[in-house]
Amino acid sequence: MKFTVDRAPLLRALSHIQGVAEKRNTIPILANVLMEHDGEILRLTATDMEIAVVEEVPSEATRAGSVTVPAAVLFEIVRKLTDGALIEFEQATSEDPLHLRAGRYATSLNVLPVDDFPAMVAGDLPHHFDIQAGDLRGLIDRTRFAMSNEETRYYLNGIYLHIVLEGKKNYLRAVATDGHRLAKVDTPAPFGVKGMPGIIVPRKTVTEVRKLLDNDGASVEVALSETRIQFRIGSILLTSKLVDGTFPEYMRVIPQNNSRILRVSKQDLAAAVGRVAAISQERSRPVKLTITKNHLTLSAISPDQGIAQEELDENSVTYDSDDVEIGFQARYLTDITDQIDAEAEFALADSSSPTLIRDTGHPDALYVLMPIRV
Template sequence: MKFKVDRAPLLRALSHVNGVAEKRNTIPILANVLLEHDGETLRLTATDMEIAVVEEIPSTATRAGAVTIPAAVLFEIVRKLPDGAEIEFNQESAEEPLHLRAGRYATSLNVLPVDDFPAMVAGDLPHHFTIQAGELRTLIDRTRFAMSNEETRYYLNGIYLHVVLEGKKNYLRAVATDGHRLAKVDTEAPLGVKSMPGIIVPRKTVTEVRKLLDNDGADVEVALSETRIQFRIGSILLTSKLVDGTFPEYSRVIPQNNSRILRVSKQDLAAAVGRVAAISQERSRPIKLTVTKNHLTLSAISPDQGIAQEELDENSVSYDSDDVEIGFQARYLTDITDQIDAEAEFALADSSSPTLIRDTEQPAVLYVLMPIRV
């Protein structure tokens, strides 16, 4: 095969497929990207057998063909070439290395047989819908921080997407939880989702899809079954297996009767949490919130470093209920406040019960945070 391609579109495509190629796999071919040229279009494919991503970019070829080369190596080479470079790829036969040239730079890359590159078949995907990239990005960004990393609880290692009926409206809901915090976001259900099954989109798939959502107004075409999901975003097609498990009945942990309402400036709260938590090097970094009338005191104690405390008054805080003390992991609290735009609303019960947290400007978003003993 022999073709030329501009650096910019190739680098963009490689940045998408490089994250999927499996760098630490015992199967060497999975670390490679498959380059296929039909004479007019260059197609790049990478897979780890759980996810496959395919992207097409314009390119001119004098000889069509296919080759597989290490994805990470090619990405680093192209990334370090100068802007505006035109790159020529040339392989005389399937047994020879692939030669790459750009200006005065030249290299040869070892290849693996194209026939060894695995094909990931999507199968029948009976459920289809279209969603704007901005809406899908909101569902992901507001929930993904709460996904679990524990392999033993594999059914929590992703985002649970399903349809709910509230009142007379259907909503597409995204939920994630690791057992310590929970995030739930609703968006108006697109046409076609009403009959879709509840699915768990794996953590790695969530990460790779999020990288592709650059244009808010662009449409994302989604097709799925009970075992597979496929996203088409412009010239990019990402196919993934779904988590084979049952997501827990999350509604049971969402408190319904927390009557103590604390409203606090997101900016002031986030800054105070960061300063107070800095006293402790512990991974959990516990922080105590003492809430009184229109007043919030944040404090932390470190056996090695000392004590830190900061107070927020009525300029930042609104509260008119019984005094309460409650402890949270600072990192978990920060993860949630990072998602809030202007003002956070805490619905509290007592020091040992789950706390409900909302963004006063985003009624479709809800968070639950479990307290810890401080």
């Protein structure tokens, strides 16, 4: 095979797919990218057997063909070439190395047999809908921080997507939880989701899809079954297995009667949490919130470093209920405030019950945070 391709689109495609290729896999071929040229289009494919990404890149070929080369190595080479470079690839026979040339630079890459590269078959995907990239990105960004990392509770290692009917309106809802915090976000249901099963999109798939959602106005074509999901974004096709498990009944942990309402500036709260938590080197970094009328005191204690405290007054805080003291893990609290634009609303019950947190500017999102002892 022999073809030329511009650096910019090739680099963009490799940046999308090299994260899927398994660098530490015991199956060497999974660390490679499959490069196929039909004479008109260069097609790049990477897979780890759970996810497969295919992206097409404009390219001119003198001789069509296919080859597999290490994805991470190729990405690093292309990334370090100069802007505007025209890259030439050539392989004499399927057993020979792949030669790469760009200006005065030249290298050769070892290959593995194309026949060894696995094909991931999507199968029948009966449910189809289109969603704006900005809407899908919003669902992901506001929930993915709450996904679990625990392998024992694998059914929490992703985002739960399902359809919810409230009154006469349908919503596409994303939920994630790790048992310590929960994030729930709704967006109006796209046309075509009727009958869609509830699905758990795996953590790695969430990460890779998020990388592709650069253009808010772009339309994402989604197709799915109970075991597979496929995203088509422009010239990119991502196919993934779904988590084979049952997501817990999350509505049970969302408090319904928390009557103590604290409203606080997101910016002032986030800054204060960061400063107070800086004194502690503990992984959990607990921060205590002491809440009185229109006043909030944040404090943290470190056995080695001492005590830190900061106060927020009526310029940042609105509260008119019984005094309460409650502790949260600083990182968890920051993860939630990062999703809020201007003002956070805390609905509290007491110092040991789950707290409900909302963004006053986005009623379609809510968060639940479990307190800790401080």
